[in-house]
Structures are given as C-alpha cells and as structure tokens.
Amino acid sequence: MRVAIVDTxxxxxxxTERLVDRAPELTLxxxxxxxxxxxxxRGLGAVILDPSGPSGLDSAALARAAAxxxxxxxxxxxxxxxxxxxxxxxLDPGRRASVVDKxxxxxxxxxxxxxxxxxxxxxxxxxxxxxxxxxxxxxxxxKPAPAELHRRPSGVQNIVVIGASTGGPAAIGDLLRALPxxxxxxxxxxxxxxxxxxxxxxxxxxxxxHFDVAxxxxxxxxxxxxxxIAPSGRHFELANGANGVIATLTDAPPENWCRPxxxxxFQSAALLHGPRVVAVVLTGMGRDGExxxxxxxxxxxxxxxxxEASSVVWGMPGAVARAGYADAxxxxxxxxxxxxxxxxxxARGQRRRTS
Numbered sequence: 001m002r003v004a005i006v007d008t009x010x011x012x013x014x015x016t017e018r019l020v021d022r023a024p025e026l027t028l029x030x031x032x033x034x035x036x037x038x039x040x041x042r043g044l045g046a047v048i049l050d051p052s053g054p055s056g057l058d059s060a061a062l063a064r065a066a067a068x069x070x071x072x073x074x075x076x077x078x079x080x081x082x083x084x085x086x087x088x089x090x091l092d093p094g095r096r097a098s099v100v101d102k103x104x105x106x107x108x109x110x111x112x113x114x115x116x117x118x119x120x121x122x123x124x125x126x127x128x129x130x131x132x133x134x135x136x137x138x139x140x141x142x143k144p145a146p147a148e149l150h151r152r153p154s155g156v157q158n159i160v161v162i163g164a165s166t167g168g169p170a171a172i173g174d175l176l177r178a179l180p181x182x183x184x185x186x187x188x189x190x191x192x193x194x195x196x197x198x199x200x201x202x203x204x205x206x207x208x209x210h211f212d213v214a215x216x217x218x219x220x221x222x223x224x225x226x227x228x229i230a231p232s233g234r235h236f237e238l239a240n241g242a243n244g245v246i247a248t249l250t251d252a253p254p255e256n257w258c259r260p261x262x263x264x265x266f267q268s269a270a271l272l273h274g275p276r277v278v279a280v281v282l283t284g285m286g287r288d289g290e291x292x293x294x295x296x297x298x299x300x301x302x303x304x305x306x307x308e309a310s311s312v313v314w315g316m317p318g319a320v321a322r323a324g325y326a327d328a329x330x331x332x333x334x335x336x337x338x339x340x341x342x343x344x345x346x347a348r349g350q351r352r353r354t355s
Contacts, residue, residue, distance in 0.1 A: 001045035001121065005031040006061070007077075008052055011337045012102075016048055016077070018334065019113045025122055035064045046073040046121045050102070057083045066091060075117050077102060157222055157245055158185035158343050159238070159277045161269045163262030163292070165192040165284025167312025169201060171332060172282065173208065176227065178336035181210040185278070185343040186222035186245070188238065190230040190265045192258055192284065198232045205229075216247040230260035237268035245273065256288040262316070266292025274299025278342050280335060281305040281326075284316035293325040302342065304328045304335050 003026045007013035013031055020028045029044055035051065047068065051061030057080045065074055066087075073096040076084040084099040091097055100116050160183075164172055168191045176187075193201060199215050205227065206213035214220075216228040216236050222245045230236030234249040248268075255261035262281070266289060269277045279296050281289045283306055293303050303325050305317035310331040321329050328338055 001025060002027050002029040002043060003121070004029045004041065004044050004047045006033070006035045006047060007031075007050040008033050008058075009050065011340070012050065015330075015334055015337060016113065018330065019118075020048075023118055025118075035061050037064070041068050041072055044069075044072045046075060048075045048077050048117065050076065050078045052078055052080055056080045057087070062087050070095065073097070073121055075100060075121065077112070077117065157224075157273070157276065159222065159245065159269060159273055160185045160187045160280065160339060160343070161265050161277060161296075162187065162189045162280045162282065163191075163266065163284070163289040163316065164189070164282035165258075165286065165288065165313070165316055167283035168192070171306065171311075173205060174332045175280070175282070175336055176205060176209040176211055176213075178333055179211075180340055180344050181225065183339065183344050184224060185339075186224060187211065187227040188216070188222070188230075188236065188247070188265060188269070189227065190236055190260045190262045192260075192288070193232055195232040198229055202227075202229045216249065218247065218249050220247040222246065230265065233259060235260045235264040237264050238272050239268070240272065256286055258286075258288050262289035263292035267295045270295035270299040270301060274301050277301040278339060279303045280339070281317045281320045283311035283313055285313045286315050287319040289316050290319040290323055290325075293320045294323065297325045302327045304330070304338055306335065307331055 003020050005013055005016050005020065005028070007016060013033065017028060017031050020026050035049065041047065047065070049065055051058040057078065068074065076088065076099045078084050079102045081099060081101045088097045088099055098120055100112055102112065162172065172189060172191060191198070191201065202213050202215045211227045212225055213227040213229065215231045219241065220228060221241065221243065222228065228247055231249065235252055237248050237250060238245055239248045255263050266279055270292070274296065277296060279293060279301055281293065281303070296303060303320065305320050305326045307329050308314040308318065311317060320326055328335065
C-alpha cells in the first residue's frame with residue numbers, strides 16, 4: 001500500500017517516515033508539511049495527517065483532506081483530538097477516516113504507529129468516527145502506565161537513565177547535544193570506562209553540551225538540566241533523599257563483569273521511580289542492562305534502544321531488543337526526538353498554543 005505523510009512537525013514527520021519505511025506492507029509515496037491536491041493523491045492507500053498550527057488544526061488543510069479520493073484512508077494523528085473527531089464525524093459515513101491521539105496513554109509515536117495506525121490501515125475497517133482510545137500493548141509486554149503517570153506532578157522528578165559501553169562516549173555526546181536544554185527530566189548515565197577516565201569524560205560533556213555534567217558523588221541531588229555519570233569502579237544507583245532523588249555509590253561486586261553496571265542503575269530506578277523513568281540503551285558489548293530493562297518494564301517505564309545500523313557494537317541494545325523490552329529501536333536523532341516528546345513536548349506545545 002502506498003502511504004503519504006503530512007505533518008507540520010519536522011521531527012514527528014521524520015519519525016513516521018522511518019516507521020512507514022520499516023513496515024513491509026507499506027511504501028512511502030511522499031512526506032511533506034502540506035497536503036497536495038486531490039490529483040496528486042490518486043493511487044494512495046492512506047494519508048497519515050497532522051496539519052497542526054499554533055492555534056489548532058489547519059482548516060484549509062482539512063478541507064483539502066476531505067476532497068481526497070474516496071479510496072484514500074485518512075488517519076488524523078494529532079493532539080487536537082476534539083477538533084479532529086468533529087471533522088471526522090462531518091465526513092460522509094462511507095469515508096475511511098480515524099483519529100489517533102499523539103498523547104494517548106503516554107505512548108510514544110512508535111507505539112501508536114505500530115499498535116494502532118498500521119493495523120487500522122491494513123484491516124480496512126470502514127470507519128472509526130472518533131478517537132482510538134486503547135492502544136494495543138507492544139510486543140506482548142505489560143501495559144504502559146497511564147499518561148498521567150508520565151506527566152510530572154509538583155515535587156516529583158522525571159528521570160532518564162542511560163547505559164552504554166563500546167562506542168558509548170560518542171553516542172552519549174550526540175544524544176545530549178540533540179536534546180533540548182529545558183528537558184523536564186534529570187539524566188543519569190552508566191558508561192563502562194576504565195579508572196580515571198570518567199571525570200574527564202564528564203568535563204568534556206560539560207563543555208560541549210548545554211547540560212551541567214559531572215561525575216556522580218554520594219548524595220548528589222538529581223535536578224533538571226543536570227547529568228550525573230557513574231564514576232569508574234563504583235556502582236551508581238538512585239535513592240530517596242530528604243529533598244528528592246539522590247545518587248548513591250556502592251562497592252558491591254561487579255555484575256556482568258562490570259562495575260559500574262548498567263543493571264544496577266536501571267534496577268534502582270525501577271524500584272524508586274518506575275513510571276517516571278525512560279531508559280536508553282546505547283551501543284555496547286555484552287548484555288549489561290538487559291535484566292535492568294526487565295525490571296523497568298515491569299515498573300511501567302519506557303525503554304528506547306539504539307538501532308544496529310548506528311551502533312558500534314549491537315550487544316547491549318540488541319539484547320534488550322531481542323528480549324522484547326524496547327518501545328523504540330532507532331538512531332540517536334530519533335531517540336532524542338522521542339525523549340523530547342516524552343519530557344519536553346507538552347510544555348513547549350502549551351507555550352506555542354498560548355503565544
């Protein structure tokens with residue numbers, strides 16, 4: 001089936017492009033920020049559409065969508081759900097059209113596409129005149145936590161935990177530089193690295209990114225805009241402190257032949273803060289992070305892994321992916337965009353809509 005993408009968000013459009021490219025049942029006809037005329041759309045099976053502007057859905061774009069040939073299914077993949085539902089109900093009952101909320105149940109764009117949009121396009125249902133409320137659970141795993149658990153209430157921190165090994169320093173640097181400075185989350189990293197190198201690594205990231213980066217020390221508080229890196233030779237874990245989440249360091253035996261071990265960081269985050277955590281597993285040799293990812297999945301966290309094509313070694317991310325724990329498998333720019341969607345998008349979207 002030939003599918004077109006129309007999305008005014010360049011980041012969202014790129015993610016959807018990659019997802020369509022990876023679906024063997026679909027062929028990407030074109031992707032744009034503007035819907036073309038009906039003649040150009042002939043021969044398409046579906047259009048995935050989000051013509052959102054600062055004040056809502058673009059009425060002119062919706063009018064062009066209504067004029068598409070009858071055989072073209074329309075998926076309005078948007079955050080302006082009420083307006084989209086009203087538009088779908090205004091269409092002829094025979095038109096195949098549906099609405100999927102980009103923010104539904106806190107799911108990522110990847111989960112929404114693979115669990116809802118793709119099956120709906122391929123099943124050929126005549127119509128869904130409203131929101132697709134329930135997103136199927138990806139890869140047969142436990143259901144993600146509700147959206148409200150991923151949105152930060154007063155006094156509660158969101159946390160990104162990152163694990164990496166071979167090739168990790170470059171990947172971590174690229175990821176941090178691709179993230180927005182106002183990300184609504186603290187960042188904690190375990191990178192396998194020889195003694196004496198982690199401090200210099202932290203100093204280099206501090207100088208080349210817009211985050212405050214430092215080696216983790218006992219009792220160091222987590223805060224937005226701050227990145228803590230496990231020191232060589234010590235496990236880095238998280239604990240509750242008097243005023244919030246803090247770093248704690250231990251000399252417990254190595255795990256997976258590693259100290260610091262990614263599993264220790266991930267497992268402590270799962271016990272402490274599960275539904276408010278996103279884990280990222282980057283390039284690295286071995287399986288460190290796999291059991292920690294299992295604990296995070298059970299606790300309601302989301303898990304993103306670097307894809308094989310962009311990894312130096314697809315050992316650690318590959319182990320998590322093969323175990324079925326990954327909510328997304330992609331390159332660094334796309335993983336950064338997903339993190340932005342998880343912990344940065346809502347606040348910036350609200351600012352745009354009120355500007």
